[in-house]
Amino acid sequence: MYQLLIMTKKDLHRKRPRTEIPEPTLRRLPRYLHFLQGIWEQGQMNISAPAIARELNYDPTQIVKDLSYTGAVGKPRVGYVTYELIRIIEDFLSLNTKSEAILVGAGNLGSALLSYDNLSGFGIKIIAAFDVAPTKVGTQIGNVSVMHVSRLNELVTRLKVEIGILTTPARIAQEAVDIMVDAKIKAIWNFTPTFLQVPDSVVVQNTSMYANVAILLQRLKELKNKQYGQI
Amino acid sequence: MYQLLIMTKKDLHRKRPRTEIPEPTLRRLPRYLHFLQGIWEQGQMNISAPAIARELNYDPTQIVKDLSYTGAVGKPRVGYVTYELIRIIEDFLSLNTKSEAILVGAGNLGSALLSYDNLSGFGIKIIAAFDVAPTKVGTQIGNVSVMHVSRLNELVTRLKVEIGILTTPARIAQEAVDIMVDAKIKAIWNFTPTFLQVPDSVVVQNTSMYANVAILLQRLKELKNKQYGQI
DNA sequence: TAGATTGTTAATCGATTAACAATC
DNA sequence: TAGATTGTTAATCGATTAACAATC
The missing domain is CATH 1.10.10.10 (Winged helix-like DNA-binding domain superfamily/Winged helix DNA-binding domain)
Structure with a gap:
């Protein structure tokens, strides 16, 4: 009887109802x-x-x-x-309706994503890129213009872009995210190893190269242990 | 008493003992x-x-x-x-001992990984890249030479490279993997959406951009449903 | 000492797998 | 009809979380 009213730690951290797909x-x-x-x-x-x-x-x-x-x-x-x-x-998977996205950080990885045709093949279309480096601003990478970050808010607000791709150096990742959140970006695809602080009204999808390498190396190690026996 | 001897379907599919890190x-x-x-x-x-x-x-x-x-x-x-x-x-995580790797498919994504300095920062060093396009073979991308695939076996065997990074078009992914397996590559980092057929002695780590986009778009959709209520 | 934190064991939760009835 | 496959419900398994004793 009593137990039913006790709120456990679990309840506080509880995930969204259960409409969620695993x-x-x-x-x-x-x-x-x-x-x-x-x-x-x-x-x-x-x-x-x-x-x-x-x-x-x-x-x-x-x-x-x-x-x-x-x-x-x-x-x-x-x-x-x-x-x-x-x-x-x-x-x-909403792959038919191409969602528009902007990208922040036109470095190595950013440039790759910009010129990665396939990306448009699965539901996301990058319509603009942003950076701060004078060597990048004003150029075109894979048909996408690179603009100065100061123009992000205006463009994103005007075009109501909901998705932001984050490929900046880790050091300035949070700063870039704050700008995105400010411009009412609703979903952030994070390629940096940084843990991002965002309000509840924003979703973050982390794609960590680090995590993938870690798993690969570990499985390779385990494979060897299995083959030679664990001496 | 009886039950103990019955082998369930589960047993056949059972994973490695339990030395495995989740x-x-x-x-x-x-x-x-x-x-x-x-x-x-x-x-x-x-x-x-x-x-x-x-x-x-x-x-x-x-x-x-x-x-x-x-x-x-x-x-x-x-x-x-x-x-x-x-x-x-x-x-x-074996991040100190840099493992040598080769890359097959020097297209958009492949080039990005080749010039992505950070990769060396977490345990993997790409020592050679392979492609078939005459425009690519013979060039250098991010200090790595691009060679013709026909040279893969010899080089990988000689240098005992264990890790292969797969960034070819999906269409020829399996073909490329067969060549890697033949050359005794032990771990494959697969960036293509293809399901790879490999012997048990080879581990595959799939890094699917598709999967990440799918999750991102879905979570964004769920977020909206939550906010506006599911009408 | 008191209290915070580690580290282990037990409980819970969610995803995977098994079982089986429905059905084409 | 017989048999393969769907689709749902139950059992199992593994990861997360809770509980708590040990300890600095």
């Missing part, structure tokens, strides 16, 4: 999509979850579960209609 | 490291798990647990010695 599912969906596009091009009209599972080396029930999040419905004994499934996943 | 931990460690380097430069000699937790917005016990994997030991009431902790995490 992150592992979101990671797998683009992989399914890529696979489906491949077989579609080869003219395969239908595809079953077990067939996808065999090809991508996943558990078949996991695929069924992941697909059920998207609202896709399949036929027993036949599977899903390839084309429909592709459309449903694309819709679900 | 992936979430491996993702967080580089973040701790970056934070620690920052406070070390500011002259802070000691740091406690709760203090790290406050700054990085994590649960304090999670930090204690993560750090315990690295073998770091702290003092109650004081915390960890900043410098020691940095060294221990770096050692643990």
Whole structure:
């Protein structure tokens, strides 16, 4: 009776209700999509979850579960209609409506993203880049103009851009983010190793090269230990 | 009594024993490291798990647990010695011994990685790049020579390179991987959206831009639903 | 000493996997 | 019809979080 009223530490940190799609599912969906596009091009009209599972080396029930999040419905004994499934996943991931984004920090990585055509292939279109270096400002990288950061607020506000890509040096990352937040950017794709301070009304997606290297090196180490036995 | 002998489906798919560090931990460690380097430069000699937790917005016990994997030991009431902790995490993640790597596919993303100085800052040094385009072969990108793929096997075998970075177009990804595996590459960092077929003796780390965009767009969508209520 | 923090063990929570009924 | 596959519910597993004793 009593217990029901006690607010545990957990409650304070509790995540959003439960409309949330599990992150592992979101990671797998683009992989399914890529696979489906491949077989579609080869003219395969239908595809079953077990067939996808065999090809991508996943558990078949996991695929069924992941697909059920998207609202896709399949036929027993036949599977899903390839084309429909592709459309449903694309819709679900909002890959059809290209979201406009700006990029801050036109250095190595920033330039790469600007000239990385593929980026537009999955739902994001970079419409402007910002930097402070006089050598960068005024230039064009991959058809995108690089402007001085002082113009960020005006442009973002005017065009109502919601997504910001952060590729500055770590040292000035928070500063750049503050400017973005000020301009009402709603989602930040963070390529710096910095932990960003943002209000609750802004989402941050961290893509850390560091984390990926760390995992790779560790798995390689584990592989060796396994092979030679842990002496 | 009976049950003990039954081999479930689970057993077949079972992962390596349990020497394995959880992936979430491996993702967080580089973040701790970056934070620690920052406070070390500011002259802070000691740091406690709760203090790290406050700054990085994590649960304090999670930090204690993560750090315990690295073998770091702290003092109650004081915390960890900043410098020691940095060294221990770096050692643990093998970031001190620079591993040599080769890169296949010197396109947009490949070029970016080649000229991305930071990469060498976390344990990986690209010593050669490979491509098939005559316009690329023979050039230098970020101090790394681009050679024809036909030379991959010889060079990798001779220098005993264990890590391969894959940045080719998705279409030829598997082909490139077969060449790497043939040359006894042990770990592949895959930037293509392709599911790679490799023998058990090779580890693959997938870094998918697609997955990251998918998560970002989804979280942004959820954020909006939360704010305006789901009508 | 008192109190903060470590470090370990137990509880909880969420994602994956298994089981199975529905169905084409 | 028989059998493969979907789709849902239950069981399991692993990571996170809580609890708490040890200790500086």
